[in-house]
Amino acid sequence: MTTAAPAKPARRTPLPRNAARNSAEARIVRSIGEAIADRRLPPGTKLTEESLAEAFGVSRERVRKVLLLLAQRRVVTLIPNRGAFVAKPTPKEAREVFEARRVIERAIMDRLERLPRPLPDDMLEKLRDHGALEDAAERAADRKAMIRLSGQFHLLLAEFAGNATLAGILTDLIDRSSLAIAAFERRSSHTCSADDHRRLIAALIGNRPGEATTLMIEHLDEVERQLDLETKTDTRIDLKAIFADEPEPA
Amino acid sequence: MTTAAPAKPARRTPLPRNAARNSAEARIVRSIGEAIADRRLPPGTKLTEESLAEAFGVSRERVRKVLLLLAQRRVVTLIPNRGAFVAKPTPKEAREVFEARRVIERAIMDRLERLPRPLPDDMLEKLRDHGALEDAAERAADRKAMIRLSGQFHLLLAEFAGNATLAGILTDLIDRSSLAIAAFERRSSHTCSADDHRRLIAALIGNRPGEATTLMIEHLDEVERQLDLETKTDTRIDLKAIFADEPEPA
DNA sequence: GCCTCCAGAATTGTGCACAATCGGCTCGGT
DNA sequence: ACCGAGCCGATTGTGCACAATTCTGGAGGC
Structure with a gap:
């Protein structure tokens, strides 16, 4: 029954439309996700909206949306008024x-x-x-x-x-x-x-x-x-600890 | 140009700031989520941004963000240029x-x-x-x-x-x-x-x-x-089926 | 010397205006 | 009367400007 329409000319546009737009965001999500996974973006890295927007050649709001998505997946952490950071799991x-x-x-x-x-x-x-x-x-x-x-x-x-x-x-x-x-x-x-x-x-x-x-x-x-989940390297004080034993170079 | 504001009396607000703002969004997410769960919003319902914005007394972009979050959780479906709908699982x-x-x-x-x-x-x-x-x-x-x-x-x-x-x-x-x-x-x-x-x-x-x-x-x-996962009620043609046996009223 | 406080700068958050797109409706042709 | 084309209202999408907040560096007071 419904199978008719043999010679129906393509009435609608071939619609490659929104797919492109939509996948652009998905592409950025994947791109950032992979960068995080293979450590080009180590945990704690600040993800400035402007920089990302420039890097991917998109507007800032697009980046903002992507960051919201990544935050939902717990891959980045969103701190209000502070920005987005690569998540640093406990x-x-x-x-x-x-x-x-x-x-x-x-x-x-x-x-x-x-x-x-x-x-x-x-x-x-x-x-x-x-x-x-x-x-x-x-x-x-x-x-x-x-x-x-x-x-x-x-x-x-x-x-x-x-x-x-x-x-x-x-x-x-x-x-x-x-x-x-x-x-x-x-x-x-x-x-x-x-x-x-x-x-x-x-x-x-x-x-x-x-x-x-x-x-x-x-x-x-x-x-x-293979992970070291014991030694507590949390918070940012570890930076101080790392350089604590270095003598002043002056 | 813009701010006259040379005098700055009480510059700081007592800051009930982002905590309230942030939880406002979470509240809307929960609210919509519960409404969906207890069937006040049945599957397939169109969720117009404007209506929701008015209902919750917030701006449209806030609603937009909430819908994106809910879409990520597969509770609503976002169709590009068409809007948000309560998800209708297969x-x-x-x-x-x-x-x-x-x-x-x-x-x-x-x-x-x-x-x-x-x-x-x-x-x-x-x-x-x-x-x-x-x-x-x-x-x-x-x-x-x-x-x-x-x-x-x-x-x-x-x-x-x-x-x-x-x-x-x-x-x-x-x-x-x-x-x-x-x-x-x-x-x-x-x-x-x-x-x-x-x-x-x-x-x-x-x-x-x-x-x-x-x-x-x-x-x-x-x-x-207890669910009826067999009878195929999919797509929108079921509407036609429902009214198929009703005689024309004139 | 150290702490506090305060501009200035940089960054994030938000409302708004406008562009883009879709569905429905009307209209004209066959 | 049916079908397709095209316009219109409504809704979504996006860029931009500005407001709000945090951060930085430095000056001043204790």
């Missing part, structure tokens, strides 16, 4: 974020393990492709790419689990854990163990019951364990 | 939200059951107080109060679990499940079974291992099961 918040990730990603792995085998071809293909990308980034020692790919890997699994809502929640949590890593990473850490991901992929394909889930939990535990 | 999204709630609330119940016994007095007190409130609302057949209290109950448990991040995520999910209920509730449904909550409280205090968790999952299953 150790407590960092622990909470990782715990939340364990809760959600365990659920995701459960669902993935219950998928009928063998896994669909496109899924296998995407897993292998992603593995190759991570390998390449590791060989190239491309730290930024590894961070980005690591997040994408977890997100990819969430997609496969088929629950977009959980995936959306996880997106935020991944951003926030990147932030936590940036804030609390120890000096000598190898972090993003692409090896963990490799094993996870293998376990997922192999389908030994529970193994992939266990690996995921251990993986998240390991990442969290 | 059956798929409704299922996803409930699945996400099961994932998170199971984790919360796990943690609550692992709490050392007996539970702290303030926790017991709050549980009992809340139970009394729900009983009262049920006796008074105060539907709106029951909906609000039901959400608060789940949030209360999340608080007790001590993970503010998970609690925050759950806050959004509860709002969204309220929406799902508003969108898909069957005509003859008793819904918010305060009885479930009563049993949950008892199980939690009694601490028979796993019982509270099981009750919670069954509770969420039951709420979801």
Whole structure:
């Protein structure tokens, strides 16, 4: 019935319209988000509206909107009349974020393990492709790419689990854990163990019951364990402490 | 040009400043959120900026900001150049939200059951107080109060679990499940079974291992099961269907 | 010497005016 | 009478100007 209209000329405009405008803001959000994740914008950095507006070539109100969005995702902190800062999570918040990730990603792995085998071809293909990308980034020692790919890997699994809502929640949590890593990473850490991901992929394909889930939990535990959530480096007094033992150069 | 103002008498105000301003926005968000949850604003309702601005006695840009926040929480849908609408979840999204709630609330119940016994007095007190409130609302057949209290109950448990991040995520999910209920509730449904909550409280205090968790999952299953997620009432064509059998009045 | 207080500058917050866009309505053609 | 085109009212989107607040540097008093 409704399928008629074979020869209907394109009455409406092809409407590439608002998509462009809208994605411009989304693009800025992603751009800033990635910059925060890979530490080009370390926690605590002041994000001046004017500077960002200039950097992205947009008006200040656009930036303002973007910052509001990022603040909602707890990636930046908005202090009234003071401005926007890259969020600096507390150790407590960092622990909470990782715990939340364990809760959600365990659920995701459960669902993935219950998928009928063998896994669909496109899924296998995407897993292998992603593995190759991570390998390449590791060989190239491309730290930024590894961070980005690591997040994408977890997100990819969430997609496969088929629950977009959980995936959306996880997106935020991944951003926030990147932030936590940036804030609390120890000096000598190898972090993003692409090896963990490799094993996870293998376990997922192999389908030994529970193994992939266990690996995921251990993986998240390991990442969290590599953080230094004990020594209290909070507030801004640490700056004074750092330079306290330096003699006056005069 | 502008300010004459060479004389500056009481230059400073007693500063009831941003705290009031800031919470004003939060208040509007809560207000609209509650209105959506208890169905004063059914899914699909157009939220005109001007009307809301007038209703809350604030400027349009304030409303605009609030709508952006609510859109981020998926409680309203923002259509470019068309405006804001109370979100109308799809059956798929409704299922996803409930699945996400099961994932998170199971984790919360796990943690609550692992709490050392007996539970702290303030926790017991709050549980009992809340139970009394729900009983009262049920006796008074105060539907709106029951909906609000039901959400608060789940949030209360999340608080007790001590993970503010998970609690925050759950806050959004509860709002969204309220929406799902508003969108898909069957005509003859008793819904918010305060009885479930009563049993949950008892199980939690009694601490028979796993019982509270099981009750919670069954509770969420039951709420979801009361929804009609099968019959496809999507799109706007249902309006035509509704009036299809009505004869022309002239 | 140190603390307090106070301009000046820089930055954020907000109202307003206008531009852009959409849906509905009317009108003219077939 | 139906269909499409085009205008109009209403609503949303955006830039701008100005108000409010905070921060900085420095002068003055204790």
